[in-house]
Amino acid sequence: MxxxxxxxxxxxxxCRSYFFxxxxxxxxxxxxxxxxxxxxxDKVPLVTASISKIDVLHCTTCRGLLIKQPLFRAxxxxxxxxxxxxxxxxxxxxxHDEKRQLQCPTCERSMDNHLYYGPxxxxxxxxxxxxxxxxxxxxxxxxxxxxxxxxxxxxGDAEDTLWEEQGALPPRNLFMRH
Ligand SMILES: [Zn+2]
Ligand SMILES: [Zn+2]
Numbered sequence: 560m561x562x563x564x565x566x567x568x569x570x571x572x573x574c575r576s577y578f579f580x581x582x583x584x585x586x587x588x589x590x591x592x593x594x595x596x597x598x599x600x601d602k603v604p605l606v607t608a609s610i611s612k613i614d615v616l617h618c619t620t621c622r623g624l625l626i627k628q629p630l631f632r633a634x635x636x637x638x639x640x641x642x643x644x645x646x647x648x649x650x651x652x653x654x655h656d657e658k659r660q661l662q663c664p665t666c667e668r669s670m671d672n673h674l675y676y677g678p679x680x681x682x683x684x685x686x687x688x689x690x691x692x693x694x695x696x697x698x699x700x701x702x703x704x705x706x707x708x709x710x711x712x713x714x715g716d717a718e719d720t721l722w723e724e725q726g727a728l729p730p731r732n733l734f735m736r737h
Pocket of ligand 2 (some may be wrong): 689
């Protein structure tokens with residue numbers, strides 16, 4: 560499928576039809592093009608997806624997310640700002656999260672496992688070498704729904720306007736496709 564590059568839908572030149580991905584609770588739109596990056600948890604190929612027009616990679620099996628580090632903070636801040644949901648007290652992380660040792664899906668070095676400093680109580684896996692973050696399913700919504708006065712402050716505004724106000728249009732295609 561070929562993307563029409565407006566962040567909302569794909570146009571498939573072969574079957575000449577449009578494809579509108581639906582958004583998950585975490586705000587993830589799955590586009591489904593298979594990447595050459597494997598899930599660090601279950602090793603199936605990650606597929607293309609986006610969150611508020613930022614490209615990420617997604618595992619359709621465990622529903623984890625691979626995000627470029629410079630964009631991660633922007634995603635959390637933005638999703639909190641547009642979140643209509645009620646605050647949800649942070650959940651404690653599961654004990655196995657601390658012991659798990661993932662290999663970075665792009666360079667195969669060991670990833671660092673540490674507590675995220677921002678909202679929520681989440682253990683994240685990062686690779687400083689590649690500048691990527693791995694989020695297990697539910698971790699993003701844990702961060703987005705953690706209590707704070709910044710939540711919902713941009714509710715009702717158009718996504719594009721917001722990105723422009725922040726001084727940057729959402730970057731695209733940050734994952735290299737070899
Ligand atoms: Zn997976
Ligand atoms: Zn790496």
